[in-house]
Structure formats: structure tokens, C-alpha cells
Amino acid sequence: MNDLTVVSKSRADIPADPFLARHLIGGDWRESHDGQTFERLSPSHGTVVTRASMGGTNDVDAAIDAARKAFDAGSWSRISGQKRATFLLKIADLIDRDRQRIALMETLESGKPISQAEAEIEGASDLWRYAASLARTVHGDSHNSLGSEFLGLVLKEPVGVVSIITPWNFPFLIVSQKLPFALAAGCTAVIKPSELTPATTTILGELCIEAGIPSGVVNIVLGYGDPVGTRMTTDSRVNMVTFTGSTAVGKSIVSAASGTLKKVSLELGGKNPQVIFPDADVESAVDAVVFGVYFNAGECCNSGSRIIVHEDIAEAFIAQTVALSRQVPFGDPLDPSTQVGAIITPEHQNKIDTYVRDAANAGADIRLGGGGLTVPGLDGQFYQPTVIANVESSQPIAREEVFGPVLSVLTFRTIDEAIALVNDAEYGLSAGVWSENVHTCLEFARRAEAGTVWTNTWMDGFAELPFGGVKESGQGRELGKYGLEEFLEAKTVTMRIGKSRKPWVEPRAS
Template identity: 70%
Template sequence: MNDFTLISASDSSLSDHAFIGRHLIAGAWRDSADGATFDRSSPSHGALISRSAKGGEAETLAAIAAARRAFDAGDWAFSSGKARATLLNRVADLIDLERERIARIEVLESGKPIAQARAEIEGAADIWRYAAALARTIHGDSHNSLGADMLGLVLKEPIGVAAMITPWNFPFLIVSQKLPFALAAGCTAVVKPSELTPSTTVILGELLIEAGLPDGVCNIVLGYGDPVGTILSTHPDVDMVSFTGSTGVGKRIVAAAAGTLKKVSLELGGKNPQVIFPDADLDAAADAITFGVHFNAGECCNSGSRIIVHEDVAQVLTDKVVALSRKVPFGDPLDDRTQVGAIISDQHMAKIYGYVRDAQAAGAQVVLGGGELTVPGLDGRFYQPTVVAGVTPEMAIAREEVFGPVLSVLTFRTEEQAIALANDAAYGLSAGVWSRDVHTCLTFARRLRAGTVWTNTWMDGFSELPFGGVKESGLGRELGRYGIEEYLELKTVQMRVARGRANWVAG
């Protein structure tokens, strides 16, 4: 019996007026030259939420030119760390003031729960403040050990114009993992948000103007990957592309950027394992697993979408996860009680269905869920919390991103087998291990090929700690002091301090 916890539509009425989004280019809000627009309807309510200018070649080239001029003029690139930090802190304060407005439009465009959205906006403000602190700590090195005649300097300079292409699942949070670090480094930027969730980035542009960011330092172009993302990835006046999204698109960006050899930073997909040993706290593990797979409806690169559990406790743990999953409130994302909202699009819903159907055909057992949820009062798309047992390593559901609230359960007998299963994926974004034995946890942390490893917890995050993956999960890191390094170039300056230089040609 699939008895789930549903939150019906609340009394919250939607506005009759859609949010109107325009491009921000050289400090001015612009419609598209051809007047083209695109609409976004709520995946949870079905109503029209936003109408945005649809960027084309003209708008993209204008934004790149504005960012290039702003960088080459040098006013921002050579501004003091104190000045940049002051502005970034001002943006953080404005984000806090606008938290409810930002959260609401993000809920309506993405389908995520309002309580989660508020927390993400609060976390984004913290990232802006952390980046502000880094703006005052950038420094190079000096080398006075090169002999009496020479002094060497290593300068850290902004890389230039950074293009940022951001996804639909955490639109405000992820742009805040990129843009403040680029600005703190002295770069200028062109930002392209997902066409599914463009509006909170537009609001961020409003806050940047209010905070006093100079014209052209940050530009925003709304629209689709083709042509906007394609031009950003190939244009010679763009010095760097930072992209978060699917591994497939990331590979295409690398190929497109090769023509100009621009730097590429990628945060891509994950098929993240949690390994559970028989001595683990199974109640704590079950709760974290339930959170990890259902958070953001599973539409998360860090989703804990596969567990690798010891055979001795596999059934007990699975039963606990199933029981907890039935209690997770799915439904109206505008209700404070809701923990899981809607699926982003019809196409994505079909993809989730496909993975579960194919796993069943291959012999796996769906022990919970596996179908669509009907939420009273809502004209949206919701997928049931789903647990699939009897999964084997060769199944697609065990190897590929489902990006939905679907958990795959695999089992192991020996530690070596568990390590092999955990590393048996093209991805390497994050991983987890559950054991009361610190030696077991440390062994796994060192042997798992992943950018982040959690022990006896899942998906905690801090502005101070870097985030990114290995293998096909990406290139480079965001957050932490390493996050600002992505936007800096090293320059060596060699200074002869002695008055004379020995002649090479005898005179």
C-alpha cells in the first residue's frame, strides 16, 4: 500500500500578473531587439509565472562587449579589496531584505518548497559575505631568495570576462556560488540563467544596481543555450566559462571553448553512493538517506540516489527508509509544511518514469512508489517517493542520474566490494559512509573517488569548504578560498634590483 503524506493546495492565491524579466546590459534593462519573449508556467500550480525577454545573438554580443569594456577600463579590476568587499556585503544585506520575494518566485518557477527556498536564499547571502571576506585577502607572493640582484613577484590577477551558465534546480544559490567570487577577484561577468528559472537572477541584477555595482561589471542575458550559451562558450572576448548542469552539456561546452582555449570550470552530475556498514546507527542513516534522495524532489547533483548497504542490515534499513519516505510531506510548495514539491517539466517526469520502468524490466523490485502523485487542488506534476531494491551494478538506475525522488538499493558483503561498488561510476561528485568505527570512515574517505565525502551525515554544506567533483562530475571547485582561485590568473614579475646586468655580447 502506497500511502503517502500529501499537502493539498493552500489558500495562497497567485498573482494575476506575471513577473516581467529583461536583460541587464551595461547597467540598463533591455528588451530583446526582435521583441521575442518566452513564458514560464509553474510546475506545481500550472499558472503563468513569468514572461522574459528571449535573448539572441544581438543581446549576447552586447553583453559580452559591455563586460569587456568594463574590465579593460580597469576601474573594477584595479579597485581595492576593501571597495569590492563593501559592495558584496551590501548585496548580501539586500538579499536578506528581499528574501521572501526571491523565495516566492523561485518556488513558483521551480516547484521547490517555500521553506527550503528561504533557507537557500539565506545561505546565498552568507556566501556573498564569505566572498566579501576573500576580496580583502587576495595576495600574491614575493621571492627574495633568487640572489642579490633579483626579486621575484607572483601576482594574482582577475582572469577577465567570466561567463556563467546556471541551472534550474538551485537558480539563486548556484549563481551565488559563482558571481560573488568572480566579482571579489575583480572580474566582470555575463550571466545566463536557465530558461526555466530566470526570474531570481533578474532580481539579483536589481540588487546589484541598488548596491552600486558599476555599469557593465555584471550583465544578464535571458534565453536558451542556443544561441546564448553557445556564443558565450566560443566568443574570444570571454576569458572563462563557469557552468553548472548536466555532464552532457558540460562536455559540449569544453568542446566549444577549445577553439579559443578559454578556461572552463564545470560542476556537473553525480551518482552519489552512501555505504552503510552493519555497525552504523541505522535510524540516523535512514533519516539522512531519506533526506538525501527526496530533497529538492531528487533534482540535485548531490542527491544520495544510491545506497550500498551490507547484506546483514539491508532489509532492516530499507524498511526504515520506506517507512520514513511515506511520512515525508509532498505537495503544495507554497505551504510551509511541504518538504518535497513538483517535478520541473513533463519531459523530466517522463525521464524518471523511464528509469524506474527499465529497472523493473531488468529484475529490480519497486518496494515503494514508482508513479505519479495527485495532489488535491493542484494542477502540477508530482512523482511519488520511490525506493527500488534488488538493483544490480549494471542497471542504468544504478549508474546514471535519475534526478528524481528515486532511491536505488544495492548490497555488499566485504569492505573491498563496497569500495569497488562505490567507485564504479563515471561520476565522482560526492559520497558517504556510515559506521561507528572511525577507522572505517577514514579508510573510505581516502579511497572513495569523490570531491566530497560525508561520514555519518549527508549533504551538510559550508561556505568555507570547496565543492566540486572528479571524473565526469566536473572541473575546478566552487566555494571556500579555492572558489576565488578559479577567477584568478598568476603573473610572474622578475625584477633586477642591481644597477648593472652582465652583458651577453662582449663589447
Template identity: 70%
Template sequence: MTINPAIPFELPALFEGRHLINGAWMDSASGETFERRSPSHGHIVSRSALGQEAEAEAAIAAARTAFDSGVWSRASGKERATVLLKVADLIEQNVDRIALIETLESGKPISQSKGEVGGAADLWRYAASLARSTHGDSHNTLGADMMGVVLKEPIGVVSIITPWNFPFWILSQKLPFALAAGCTVVVKPSEMTPSTTLMLGELLVEAGLPAGVCNIVLGYGVPVGAVMSSHKAVDMVSFTGSTAVGKTISAAASGTLKKVALELGGKNPQVIFPDADLDAAADAVVFGVYFNVGQCCNSSSRIIVHEDIAQEFCDRVIALSRKVKFGDPLDPSTQVGAIVTAEHNAKIDTYVKQARASGATVALGGDRLTVEGLGDQFYQPTVITDVDPDMPIARDEVFGPVLSVMTFKTLDEAVALTNDSDYGLSAGVWSTDVHTCLEFARRAETGTVWTNTWMDGFPEVAFGGFKQSGQGREIGRYGFEEFLEVKSVVMRIGNTRSPWVPKD
């Protein structure tokens, strides 16, 4: 493994974060704040207002008032699209500034932060196109005196709760689509990565989004997220995070039967057949497990490789893993940065130690890592072989740079291992035989199947999971329609209705 030590760098000034409520930036009524310390550099990156019930209530009230006023919900598609396109341009003008804070708060490499922030502009542009192309249906075959029209209308006030691992990208998978639909929103970013959401809020104001349409409340899941999930004035909750928290949100939302969209955990396999391009597959596996330090719902944290090539393929993966550059996230050549918290680092290590104790082989890595000048909040690239499908490391979402290896003999067995999971977010298949790829893709119980690639995504293509990986979809037209209600309008033409009560 290549380790990039700390490089000389002038750190930015402390980012001071405040809530955005009804178009105004404000501190918490209590005056309380919380701080985020960089997992890679150890200094305090941001100090943010600590929201409570009062701030969540105020933000929801502002969103409700703005929605009911029609200032955004009844604006034309052209008007909405114009604002979204301005936001996309502003994002691209501010990539470096936003990406630096994201790297310092999250620990991810600066090159990946820049890709995440800059790439998010495309999501905003695609959402803008949907704002102008929304349409329903008409039914002209109901009889000479009847006409049916199906309308699509914004669902209302949406609570958006986002995680720490891709704070800018995941918000951009939700917010522009909700806004394109005509919804108003309340956003709560993770308390570990709050600042880039506020930076986006600044761009929304600059782009001319009306006050109250997008509100941002900072703080913790309890009480802020709890209020946002249960409040009767909220019509929908869109959440990305752990499956356990997703279940809590569903329970909180059930009291008002509001719509809930969840993008949750994954235990995603890449299945390698003997006829695959093994060099390309090995590179994709290494990318899939180490990208964003493995702290990714789409991480390919397990591979299912045909037994005839298992040793050869693992040797390739291990050789490539040794070349991956770990270390200072501010070094543009770094590929893998810091683990988000010391507690999460310890959790990853517990899974690895448990697997070893249960008989698995740690073929590479398997321990926490200290980087010169940056501390010990890093984890070694780790490959674990001889993994039994029932081991926790094969079933649970470890959320770190840890790869579990299992083998198969037949396609049926590969499919069975793929589907033997509580999760169903994504899967990959590697084979030069298109029939193998298509059969696997049709039988895999996952929301996305990649064939001979991994983690290629496009704004046009919906994303979401089966089973305990969530419900609903994000991005694409399907993701956009999550924020719409369907209304049927049945019209009688002329005074042709026969009376139900006979006339005297």
C-alpha cells in the first residue's frame, strides 16, 4: 500500500453555520452550537447552530406557508427550471470552495469531493428539464359526454434528511427533483457534514429561489429529524442512511400516513465468471470497495468469484490493492482518505477481527492505520477470503475498505448467494457471454445491476433498492415522480347527466 503523508496546506477559516428559515439565516433560539472536527486533520472545520424542536417547527411552518401560497407550487415549469439551471451554474462556479470543506468534514479525498460537487450540477440540469416536461394523461374514450384528465401535482412539504458520506451528491439526488415538482422542503444534513448543505443554500438564495421554499435546519436526528418525520404539516419524508434509522423514520411517519422514500444500506456483490476480463473486473472491484473509503451504500463489499479462478482473481485484487494510495485527503493523488469517526473505525475493525476469529483468512490488511502527520483515523485496505455466507462480515454493511470473498460453481449458486441477503441495492456481473449477464440481471434481487462495469450512474437512470435497501426511487423520471401526487379530474360535457332521483 502507498501512504501519502500530510502535505503543507493552508487550512480555511472556521465555517460558521446557521439555519436557513423562510429566507433568513439565523442562530438557534437557545444560542447553542456544535462543532465538527476533521477526521483527517484534527482541527475544527465548522461551528454550527444546534437546532431543536423550535427551529424544526419554524422551518416546517415556513415551507407549509410557501407551498400553500403557490409562489412555487403553482409557478410554471419554465420558472422553476430557470432557477434550477442558475443553481447548476453556481455549483460549477464554486466547486473548489465547496469540495474543500466537504473533504475536511468527511475525510474523503479532494479529487473525489470535486467530482461529487461538480458532477451534481448535472443532476440539477436534468431536474430542470423534468420541470418543463411534466404531464399527465387525458381519456377521450369515456363516451361522447365525458372527458377524463389525470393531473400530476406536487405532493407538498417534503422533509429531506441526508447522510454524511456524500452530503452534496445525495442532497442533489433529492432536492432539485423535489423543487422541479413544485414541492417546498425542509433539509436536515448530517451533523457530521453540515456545511456544504449550507453552501448550497447560499446558492439557492443567490439563484432567486423564493423565501420559504427551501429551509435548512442543523442538528441531530433527535429532536430535529424526529420532528421532520412526524409533523402533520409534512407530506413526505425522503431519507438516505442506515436501514435501522430508516425503520425508525417509517415508524415516526406512520402516525400521519405520510409518504416515505428510503435509500438505505447495501451488501453489494460483484459476481465474476471465468470468461470475464479479469483485469478489468479486478480494477472495478478495487474501485468498488475502496472508493469513498468504502463508506458508500453502493460499495461492492463482497465478491462472488467462480472457484476455478478464485485464487488467480484474488491475487490480482490484492496486487492492485497494494497500489492504491491511502493518506492525506488534501493530496490530489490520494485515492482513499480517513474514516469518518474513531467510533466507526473501531466498528470496522471489530468486524474484521470477528471474521478472523471465525475462521476467515485476512489475506491483506486487517487493522487500523496511522498516517504520518494525520493520526490514526484510517483503515488498511483489507481483503478477507474463506468467508462463510453466514458470517456477519458477509451479511452486514461494514461500511469500510473491507472486501469479503466467496466462491461459486454454477450460475444458480451465484444467483442464490447474491440474493441471500437482507439487502438488495445493487449487484454486478462480469462475463463476456451476454446470455450469462442477462440471465443474472433478470434474476438478481437488486435495484441496479451493472454488467462488466461498476457504479456508472446517470441522472436519467433511477436508483434505489429492493428489500431492506429501501423503498421508492431517486433520480430519473421515476425518482422525480416520487414527489408528485396523481389527481383524476372527470368532466361531463353539457347538461347530459340523467337524474338519479326520478322527477315527479
């Protein structure tokens, strides 16, 4: 461990007082109905950084009621796309203005590096601007080919009240992949951020109010999945649920929502492979693999947590990956030089380590890391960069989402074998291929069972391109025009022209 790159405690100051987070309901900031609160400890510094209201069913009911009334009143759903776009652009500007404040709270609550948090907030404001552009493009279709007696219209209308449930790993970015698109469509929303990262969503609520969003259009309830998320999922006044998180919770949401048959959109887990062929640009591939597995400490649904390397280059590739991994700065997330910060909770750190220990006991070869990491001056939880070779595809570490800075290495001989390994998974979020042969890349892209395929790159994203998974990685899409479509319903209007309709029953003469 001594030859790892470790960043000790920085000189950056932590705010003296915790951030105070409350519910936003009907345009007002409220304490919980029963007065309960909870605290969030920084996973990197061990101090209380947020004190938040703990929501219950009464708070959720009030928030849903506010969203329902706002939607039905039409103060948002029936105004022009141009007006909705203007509000969204104001929010984007306010996000840019407060980027450092938002990033600091995200770092303190999540443990991610401050430089990464700032980049995420910048990306989030771009999503708000893109959603604003879509607000002005919502349109249906007309059918003038139904004969001289008919004209058909297809209207696109907002789905209604949307429950938005977001995770702790990218709290501000992911709410910005959902909320502005829902608002662009004309929906109203109730949002529940993770109880581990409530502050930045609360700040977003402040910015929505400052921008002039009408009361009740955006509501926030803080607290735990049970009872807050459960109520948001089952209430009949809610028309749609959009959730990002674990596959297990996603399945429970589908089950809970079935009672009212509301629409559900899910972005869930992944066990994302990168396949490296012998003709790959090895230097670029190694760098992308290291980025893909350590980005956000591996606590990322798109983490490139398993690589499938051609056996002819496997040992050399692993050696280069280990060497570069030693140079990645792990440590205090408040230091701008840090690239990998803290693990979200002690319980999650233990889960990561259990996967690694079990793999080693099953015969896998730990080439680097494999345990907790001590950072001088900090009282938090950190995990070493870990590379595990000689992994069998049947082992849990090759099939299940570890959600930590742990890389599993498998090997292949032919493209058919590589694609079989890629698709031999319950997940299907993303996949990558490294080859200088365009035919290899295209064949891989067509055959890989994944919502996103990267060729000779990893985890590049654009607001214009849809994001989501297949199989147990979810249903529905975010971003792009497809992300807007999730929040719209199609309505058919059939119009008869003139008095041409023949009577079904001929009246009898009296």
C-alpha cells in the first residue's frame, strides 16, 4: 500500500455549521409534520455536515396534493413551451452561479472529489439548457391521409404528477437528468433524494423558487425509502415514477406501482464490460479502464468493473493497468488533486471488501489492493484501488455489482467468446470495445446486449443521446428527445369534416 498515491487531509475548511435541509411543499419550506430530523456524517471527514427534516406519510401526502393541484390548475401544464423554457434557462444560470456551493455540499455528503463535483454541476446546468430547448419542440402529428371526411390529430400531453426518486452517488446530476425533462413536458413533481445526500436537491429547490417556478410545481420530501419513497410510489394521485438506484429496489417499485398501473421508468444497476482486442490502442485502453473503474470510487452504475481481454495481451495489459492504478490520487476529496474520494458508508465499504475476500478465497488473484485505505488526518472510509485477475465468469465478483474501486479481469480467444461473456449477465446497461478494426467495433455494437455501447472510449455522455439499460438494468430512457418522451402521453383526436356521416339507424317515418 505504500506505493499507492494517497492525498492526505487538505487545508480546505469544512463549514462550521451543518447545512439545514427542509421539505419544499407547495412553495413553502416546512419542517416535518412530526418534527423529526436526521443527520448526515461526511464519509471522508466524519463530521456532521447536514441536518435534515425526516419526512413521513403526512409530508408526502401534502407534497403530492400540492403537485396534483398545481398540475390540474394548469399554472405549469398549460402554459406555452416558450414560457417553460424561460424558467428552465433561469435555473441553469442560477446553477452556474452557485456551482461551488453546490459542489462543496455534494463532496461533503458523498465523499467524491471536489473537482469531479464541480464538473458534474457544470454538466447538470447543460442538461437544464438542453431540456429548455426541448420544451419548445413538443409536438404531435397530423394525419391528412384518412380520406376526405376525416382529419386525425395525435396530441402529446404531459403525463401528470411525477415522483422522482434519486440515489446518493450523483445526486445533483441525476435529478437534473429527470426534473428538467419532466418540467419541459409540463409535468409537476415530487422529489425524494437519498437520505445520504439531501443537501444539493434542497439547494436546487431554492433555485427553482428564485427562478419563479409556480408554487406546487416542484416539491421535495426528505427522508427514507420507507415511508417516503413507498408513499410516492403507491399513491393514486401520482401518474408516473422515475427511479435511479439498485435493481432490487427497482423491482420493488414496479411491484408497488402495479396497484395503480402508473407509468414507471427505471435506471438501475450494471456490470459493465470493456472488451480489449489485440489490435487495440493499449495505452488509451488502459487509461480508459483505470478511469472507468475508479471514477466516483466505482460507485457508479456505468462503472467499467469488468474487463474482458484477449489472452494474447492479457498479462501485459494487467501489468500496465496495475502500474497506472498506483498513480491515481486517492484521498481527501476536498483537495483539488484528488481523483478518488471516500466510500459512502462503512456498511458499503464492508460489502465491497466482502466481494474481494470471497473472490480471493475462490482462487482469484489479487494483483493490487484488496482492503481499506488509511488517509492521514481523515476519519473516514476509503478503499484501495483493486485489480483482480484469474476471475471466472461464474463468480459473484464477475456478475454482481460491487459498486466500488474493484476491477475484475477475464480473458477470451474469439469475438464470439467475448460477446458471449459480455451477454452472460443479468445486467445490460453499457459495454465497450477496443479495436482499431471498424468491422470488429460494429459487429460488437450490434451484438452486445446493452443500452449504450462505447467504441474506443468509455463513459462519454451527451445531453442529446439517450441513456438507459436493457434486461435488469432498467426500462425507459433518460436524456435526448427520448428522455422527454418518457413524460408525455399520446392522445388521438379523430375529426369528421362536414356533415358526411351516414346514420347508423335510419329513422322511420312517423
